[in-house]
Amino acid sequence: MSTSSNSPLTAGTTRLVNLNSVLPWVIAAVALILLPQLFGSRSALTIINQMAITIVFALSYNMLLGQGGMLSFGHAVYMGLGGFFSMHVMNMVEGGLWLPLPLLPIFGGLFGMFFAFLIGSFSTRRAGTVFAMISLGVGELVAACSVIIVIFFGGEEGVSGDRTMGPEVFGWDFGSHEQVYYLTIFWLLIAALGMFLYSRTPIGRIANAVRDNEERAEFLGYSQRNVRWMSFIASGFFAGIAGALFAINYEILTEENLNLATSGTILLVTFLGGVGFFVGPIVGAIVFTLLQTVLGLYTELWGLYLGILFLATVMFFPFGLTGLIAMHIAPWKMGKIGHLVVPYAMLFFPAVLAILSGAAFMEILFHIREAGVGDSEMSLYGITFDSHAIWPMATAIVVFVVSVFIINRLSARVKAAWDEATHTGRAGS
Amino acid sequence: MSAPAIELRNLEKSFGLAKIIQGVNLSIEKGERHAIIGPNGAGKSTLFNLITGKYTPTAGQVLMHGEDVSGMKPFQINRKGLSRSFQITNIFHNMTVFENVRCGLLWSMGYKYSFWHMINGQKALTEKADEIIEQINLTSRRNMVAGALAYAEQRALEIGITIAGGADIIMLDEPCAGMSHSETELIVDLIRKVTEGKTLIIVEHDMGVIFDLADKISVLVYGEIIESDTPEAVRASVAVKEAYLGTTLEDA
Numbered sequence: 001m002s003t004s005s006n007s008p009l010t011a012g013t014t015r016l017v018n019l020n021s022v023l024p025w026v027i028a029a030v031a032l033i034l035l036p037q038l039f040g041s042r043s044a045l046t047i048i049n050q051m052a053i054t055i056v057f058a059l060s061y062n063m064l065l066g067q068g069g070m071l072s073f074g075h076a077v078y079m080g081l082g083g084f085f086s087m088h089v090m091n092m093v094e095g096g097l098w099l100p101l102p103l104l105p106i107f108g109g110l111f112g113m114f115f116a117f118l119i120g121s122f123s124t125r126r127a128g129t130v131f132a133m134i135s136l137g138v139g140e141l142v143a144a145c146s147v148i149i150v151i152f153f154g155g156e157e158g159v160s161g162d163r164t165m166g167p168e169v170f171g172w173d174f175g176s177h178e179q180v181y182y183l184t185i186f187w188l189l190i191a192a193l194g195m196f197l198y199s200r201t202p203i204g205r206i207a208n209a210v211r212d213n214e215e216r217a218e219f220l221g222y223s224q225r226n227v228r229w230m231s232f233i234a235s236g237f238f239a240g241i242a243g244a245l246f247a248i249n250y251e252i253l254t255e256e257n258l259n260l261a262t263s264g265t266i267l268l269v270t271f272l273g274g275v276g277f278f279v280g281p282i283v284g285a286i287v288f289t290l291l292q293t294v295l296g297l298y299t300e301l302w303g304l305y306l307g308i309l310f311l312a313t314v315m316f317f318p319f320g321l322t323g324l325i326a327m328h329i330a331p332w333k334m335g336k337i338g339h340l341v342v343p344y345a346m347l348f349f350p351a352v353l354a355i356l357s358g359a360a361f362m363e364i365l366f367h368i369r370e371a372g373v374g375d376s377e378m379s380l381y382g383i384t385f386d387s388h389a390i391w392p393m394a395t396a397i398v399v400f401v402v403s404v405f406i407i408n409r410l411s412a413r414v415k416a417a418w419d420e421a422t423h424t425g426r427a428g429s
Numbered sequence: 430m431s432a433p434a435i436e437l438r439n440l441e442k443s444f445g446l447a448k449i450i451q452g453v454n455l456s457i458e459k460g461e462r463h464a465i466i467g468p469n470g471a472g473k474s475t476l477f478n479l480i481t482g483k484y485t486p487t488a489g490q491v492l493m494h495g496e497d498v499s500g501m502k503p504f505q506i507n508r509k510g511l512s513r514s515f516q517i518t519n520i521f522h523n524m525t526v527f528e529n530v531r532c533g534l535l536w537s538m539g540y541k542y543s544f545w546h547m548i549n550g551q552k553a554l555t556e557k558a559d560e561i562i563e564q565i566n567l568t569s570r571r572n573m574v575a576g577a578l579a580y581a582e583q584r585a586l587e588i589g590i591t592i593a594g595g596a597d598i599i600m601l602d603e604p605c606a607g608m609s610h611s612e613t614e615l616i617v618d619l620i621r622k623v624t625e626g627k628t629l630i631i632v633e634h635d636m637g638v639i640f641d642l643a644d645k646i647s648v649l650v651y652g653e654i655i656e657s658d659t660p661e662a663v664r665a666s667v668a669v670k671e672a673y674l675g676t677t678l679e680d681a
């Protein structure tokens with residue numbers, strides 16, 4: 001890395017996209033507005049909406065982790081509570097309350113913020129392990145409440161509603177997927193811009209300062225507790241917006257929306273993208289949603305692959321996918337990216353083979369265990385074979401071992417090329 | 430007659446059974462340049478931590494401009510106009526020099542917990558930060574990450590952050606520790622420049638620096654002040670010589 005930083009939290013001194021200028025925002029907005037013309041299908045729009053919700057949620061999570069250095073294991077609480085309240089407001093609209101649907105996320109946000117205010121009042125006193133443990137406890141507590149307090153959380157069925165019951169907005173009743181899409185991306189852009197601008201305010205910068213050195217910040221007039229509390233409240237607000245968007249899109253909320261599994265997922269998504277960058281969670285949310293929805297179509301094991309990807313990221317690229325891209329900015333700027341082309345190309349085929357054969361191993365194993373008795377025929381990568389036979393499994397293992405061996409042999413070369421490409425001095429070039 | 434800038438009354442601090450500060454009484458007038466000296470482990474840093482709110486006293490009081498501040502949090506004491514540096518460099522290593530200094534300015538310039546100002550658009554703030562960076566001679570390092578600075582530069586930045594907020598009481602804990610002779614001279618000039626008209630409390634082992642800067646010296650030995658007087662008187666004091674200074678004084 002070009003920075004001297006060794007914590008993934010603070011890698012963001014190199015910027016991937018200059019979000020200070022208006023251009024990237026305009027491009028994003030225009031692209032999102034035109035997208036339905038390109039991928040008009042219902043399922044495509046559903047996937048993008050899911051992405052948008054995850055992006056807002058992950059960005060709000062990174063206000064804690066990346067910006068404030070708070071590792072939360074219970075962030076789904078704020079999205080979930082914001083969502084449940086939005087659902088109830090939606091039902092009140094059905095009962096006669098006048099509220100246009102596009103304004104609902106404001107209420108989701110306010111509710112998320114309210115609970116963040118309450119819970120943050122004691123959870124943000126300390127950072128580090130204490131904060132993490134409290135977040136876990138609160139997450140467990142709220143998830144347990146959701147099963148007990150049936151009148152609010154709706155028990156096992158959850159709470160559902162109908163988004164089309166409010167007053168029409170310019171002739172839109174939000175019954176169609178396209179109308180919901182536009183509502184969702186409108187709020188995506190508002191929330192992302194809001195969170196970006198927040199990071200450029202005095203409190204946003206001081207949140208970084210407290211993350212890096214809470215003691216020093218205290219001797220500069222800032223109460224570390226208040227700074228964390230404020231980040232927490234702001235984060236709860238945006239998580240609540242994500243919850244409302246979820247309520248609008250799916251018209252149902254259940255215990256699953258605020259349990260610990262969901263909290264864990266958003267940590268994973270954010271880390272996968274890269275916590276040290278503003279765009280990190282966006283990248284993470286896009287990759288995650290694609291893996292979940294697209295890979296999910298092909299294999300039941302998508303969760304396993306996601307887990308492996310997450311592990312690999314934590315172990316080899318602690319700066320996340322965004323960090324991986326950002327690492328290449330320096331060689332690119334020095335005009336030395338060429339050094340990397342050949343080694344990367346050489347690495348490409350063994351890497352693809354390793355992934356495919358590794359996955360084949362898992363899939364065959366899974367098929368042997370899960371397919372019905374007598375059903376031993378399976379097809380993978382367009383090849384149909386007998387999953388109980390020796391040779392498919394043997395092939396997968398051999399190909400995997402060989403490609404990993406080749407990758408291992410090549411790694412020294414890649415390392416050398418990398419050192420060459422990132423070497424700033426004249427010597428050796 | 431106005432109240433002293435800092436007054437310590439029977440101040441005590443124990444860690445478990447170890448009594449580190451044992452009944453210190455000390456009065457530091459406004460505008461005074463007061464040095465605290467003493468052997469390693471005498472409790473000088475502990476005394477700093479008691480005055481600045483990092484530790485709460487076991488007994489006794491800390492008064493600032495006549496107001497009892499014992500038990501207050503560091504940020505509360507800082508807001509009353511007291512700022513300190515640390516013996517072990519304590520800066521924001523992942524931020525640039527500019528951002529470090531700006532963090533030191535934010536509260537005092539009234540931004541507090543603002544989320545309605547765009548920080549990069551604040552002209553007065555940027556100008557003030559650049560002015561301080563100029564004062565501490567780090568203009569050429571303005572956009573460098575603080576962790577990548579040379580040691581002496583980090584020490585200068587430490588002082589820059591400390592004085593940025595415009596506090597009228599400045600406390601420096603061994604600002605010259607680990608510096609070469611020429612670096613020390615630069616830092617001493619810097620300290621003199623940036624603390625002009627302010628109350629300065631300084632801990633330092635380098636006697637040259639002490640006799641150069643201080644109007645008054647207190648000698649702390651085993652958590653007790655055995656002498657608090659002008660540099661000349663301290664230099665002449667037999668008690669001090671016996672307890673601490675020994676030959677180092679003649680060397681200075």
Ligand SMILES: Nc1ncnc2c1ncn2[C@@H]1O[C@H](COP(=O)(O)OP(=O)(O)OP(=O)(O)O)[C@@H](O)[C@H]1O
Binds near residue numbers: 470471473
């Ligand atoms: N938090 C603490 N817990 C327990 N003991 C402490 C603590 N802080 C300081 N001490 C002890 O108090 C004594 C005084 O330490 P202090 O750092 O104040 O000395 P000092 O005069 O600043 O020394 P030096 O010149 O080495 O900086 C030491 O014996 C130290 O071990």
Ligand SMILES: [Mg+2]
Binds near residue numbers: 473474475516
């Ligand atoms: Mg000390």
